Amino acid sequence: MSRVRVSLLVLGLGYLFLYAPLICIAVYSFNESRFVSSWTGFSFKWYISLLSDPIILQATWTSIKIATMAATMSVCIGTIAAIIMNRFGRFRGKTFFVSAIAAPLVIPEVIIGLSLLMLFVGMEKLFGWPNRIGNTTVVIAHITLTIAYVTMIVQSRLHYLDHSVEEAALDLGASPIKVFFVITLPMIFPAIILGWLLAFALSLDDVVIAGFVAGPGSTTLPMIVFSSLRFGISPQINALATILMTVLTVGVISAAIVMYNRKPQDGN
Amino acid sequence: MYSIAERIIEGLAQLLRNFSGRRLLIWLPFMWVLIFVVCPCLILFKISFAESQVASPPYSELIEWLSGHMLQLRINLGNYVTLFTDDMYIHGFATSMLIAITSTGCCLLLGFPMAYAIARSNEKIRDILLMLVILPFWTSSLIRVYAWIMLLSPCGVINSLLMKLHIIDMPLPLMNNSYAACIGIIYTYLPFMIFPLYSSIEKIDQSLIEAAYDLGSSPMTAFFSVIMPLALPGIIAGSALVFVPALGEFVIPELLGGAQTLTIGRLVWNEFFSNMSWPTAAALSIVLLLFVVLPITFLQERKQIKALAGD
Incomplete structure (x- = not known):
């Protein structure tokens, strides 16, 4: 009995540590006063002032555009990379390829941003492209960052799949392209969705890499949040954080439920 | 021909x-x-x-x-020479190392009991418990740092609460030091520690622990001689997953650490944006990259040697 109690205590304290700070943000977003020290009443005024701020709305739109493009491209390239890693057997330079794909997982963001900016500046000098840093460079940088995550997720899914179904289809005369679209793709689809969501969330979250490669016209939402955090607490940021947390939580939980319900079918 | x-x-x-x-x-x-x-x-x-x-x-x-x-x-070695002679950079490397080691240790101390409790919990709620660990990771990392700014800043939640209760008269300097940076890193990377720990603890055969108790070992002995060695792969993987990003972290020390917590990540950023010194920033990055890559290659080698020994 006491072991159960200890276990409950540990879990309770652990989840309190994980969630109390976030709940704090949400609670104070409804405080009418600007200051944390006094609770003057319940109010939506910070939400209203947030949603009527043109700079924040513009940045949100930029961020969503960049994240959508980056996640979609990243899923395409990452899936191909995962298939190469998983279904092509051993080939010369495979270790190098796998390390290069996985490198952005471990390289500090500051270095990714700095080195990509240096690449863009060098490319511009040599080829005249990209002729200035902006949305395109941020999308490229985010694709590079997120390919690694997508590849790992799709790769682990491929690893646990039954290879014989694909082989049977090939034996029965289906072309490799057809096998991919009719058999492999539906089976790895949950992993692709998960990879897309993760890539989207990572792109929407990134401030360091965008800080290096974003031009003046492509200020993303995290960059605005970051510069306002330097000045400390602001109830507008509380409101923004609460909205973001709600959207992401609902998105992740519904994706999880969809995938959880798919699971039994995949087992057959 | x-x-x-x-x-x-x-x-x-x-x-x-x-x-x-x-x-x-x-x-x-x-x-x-x-x-x-x-x-x-x-x-x-x-x-x-x-x-x-x-x-x-x-x-x-x-x-x-x-x-x-x-x-x-023309090859200029001056940038590297500066890194190893200028006090600011040496101090930067020391600060980053210290913060990364401290936060990895704390994550392990916090994460192990949680991972153990989750692995030993009812199978029906295990997925939900794991989901709850990963959920904060999906919300923006800036928001998670902001949560701690709100708690720790001089006019933040903790200080205003303590002042209202008349426990303190002046706000405590909770923020803008390396401890605050550590707390931010621990909070952000705790899920990275719990997941690998969970997956290796989950595999431990419960009967081995019971056998240790039956043979008269104390809980401490059972922990250090049975559970720890079996959970070692998870401990190593989790520590690497926390240590590596913590070493090059920029945002958290920048926002929570104050002016004196100059980590390598912040030095790279400052060299580039404030001093406009691209070569120094590049040299710093190369050294930081070595610090990150070396532990990983070490772990990889270990794995390969183990795999060979296993064969």
Whole structure:
């Protein structure tokens, strides 16, 4: 009995540590006063002032555009990379390829941003492209960052799949392209969705890499949040954080439920 | 002669076939990582040997054609020499190391009991418990840092609560020090520690622990001689997953650490944006990269040796 109690205590304290700070943000977003020290009443005024701020709305739109493009491209390239890693057997330079794909997982963001900016500046000098840093460079940088995550997720899914179904289809005369679209793709689809969501969330979250490669016209939402955090607490940021947390939580939980319900079918 | 010509033509044909259609699609990831991962690292390495100058871009070329038939190669080791002689950089490396080691240790101390409790919980709620661990990771990392600014800042939740209760008269300096940076890192990377720990603790056969108790070992002995060794792969993986990003972290020390917590990540950022010194920033990045890559290659080697020993 006491072991159960200890276990409950540990879990309770652990989840309190994980969630109390976030709940704090949400609670104070409804405080009418600007200051944390006094609770003057319940109010939506910070939400209203947030949603009527043109700079924040513009940045949100930029961020969503960049994240959508980056996640979609990243899923395409990452899936191909995962298939190469998983279904092509051993080939010369495979270790190098796998390390290069996985490198952005471990390289500090500051270095990714700095080195990509240096690449863009060098490319511009040599080829005249990209002729200035902006949305395109941020999308490229985010694709590079997120390919690694997508590849790992799709790769682990491929690893646990039954290879014989694909082989049977090939034996029965289906072309490799057809096998991919009719058999492999539906089976790895949950992993692709998960990879897309993760890539989207990572792109929407990134401030360091965008800080290096974003031009003046492509200020993303995290960059605005970051510069306002330097000045400390602001109830507008509380409101923004609460909205973001709600959207992401609902998105992740519904994706999880969809995938959880798919699971039994995949087992057959 | 004939056979050589034939072979060349055959080779060319194969090359063409390789580059057409489906093959082109397969080359996409290769080209992408070559251009946007490998190439930038080489450029970074190159610029770390350049000299700073007032120009656009603000660094000198290493290889230059001089008038006539002179090819000049200038390699400047000065950037690296500065890194190992200037107190600011040495201090930066020490601060980053200290913060990374402290936060990894704390994550392990916090994460192990949680992972153990989750692994031993009812199977029905286990998925939900794991989901709850990963959920904060999906919300923006800036928001998670902001949560701690709100709690720790001089006019934040903790200080205003303590002042209202008349426990303190002046706000405590909870923020803008390396402890606050550590707390931020622990909070952000705790899920990275719990997941690998969970997956290795979950595999431990419960009967082994019971056997240890039956044979008269104390809970401490059972923990250190049975559970710990079996959970070691998870401990190593989790520690690497926390230590590596903590070492190069920029946002958390920048926002929570105050002016004196100058980590390497912040030094790179400052060299680039404030001093406009691209070569110094590049040299710092190369050294930081070595600090990150070395532990990983060490772990990889260990794994390979283990795999060999297993065979």
